[in-house]
Amino acid sequence: MALKGLLRASMAQVRVLNIDDSVHFYRDVLGLVEVGRAGDKVFFKGYDEFDHHTFAIRKADKPGLDFLAFKVSDNGYLDAFEAKTKAFGLPIETIAPNSDQPGYGKRLAVSLPNGHRIDLFVDVEQAKQTPGLHNPEVLPNGKLPVGCGCIAFDHALLFGPNSAQTVKYFREVLEMGLVEVLKAPDGNGDICSWLTGSNRPHDVAVLEFEQPGKVHHFAFKLEDWNHIGRCADFLTMNDVVIDAGPMRHGITRGYTIYFFDPSGNRVETFAGGYAYYPDMPTRVWDFDQVGKGIFYYSRRLQDNYLTVVT
Ligand SMILES: [Fe+2]
Known part of the structure; x- marks a missing residue:
């Protein structure tokens, strides 16, 4: 087992305007499993995930992203990330276990230079409903998933x-790989x-943007292109406002649909993309190719892509 340190983007907390509309959207349309409620929050997971x-x-009064959380392999790495974050000069706070997120152990909340907060954690309880572990079926409990059938949380675009300092932090402190970059219009x-x-x-x-702490989208994983198509059918049947797709990205090569939740947050369902390994070089896109990078088939950057954020 070689994968150590920062394992994945594994949780996000998002602001919504109305709980009932949002639960219907995330549970019944996207197919996330509702895990529980506490105060003004509702908690979900994808059917193919083990964490609580x-x-x-x-x-809340405004949509947007409260924080994006990354799971870390062990406390040795978490302690090292804490020390390196302090040396890098970013504010970092400890959040007590089982406080605002049931089932979660200690988290470290880091304030990034781009105005976002990320949390780092190791310990989280296993969910009651997980993928099978003994002679498992391919689907949860042997049943077809609900709605679009999102299987896991996947990523976010902040x-x-x-952004240069933010990327430097991700690379130097959290030791993340730089997979692809889009060059500035002037090439600098x-x-x-x-x-x-x-x-x-x-x-x-991460994208350079004047206003701090804005989220372009967060994404849930689907299995493949067929499931992207089925998800598009289901979104349309439920009158969800589709922003773009189904389509493919040149960047990551993923299959995708962008759409809006009832509060105006842009959400993506994402499938495919290549497997990254740390020995791979960074792929580079010139700004005049951004249309192809994001909207591979139309090769045209949609007007609202760089301006509509929450
Ligand atoms: Fe995305």
């Missing part, structure tokens, strides 16, 4: 200023970077 929950919604530096801690094609991407 991997997605939380919180009722917008904000100081990168305006978007895709990073991974695992062999997913990305766990997180």
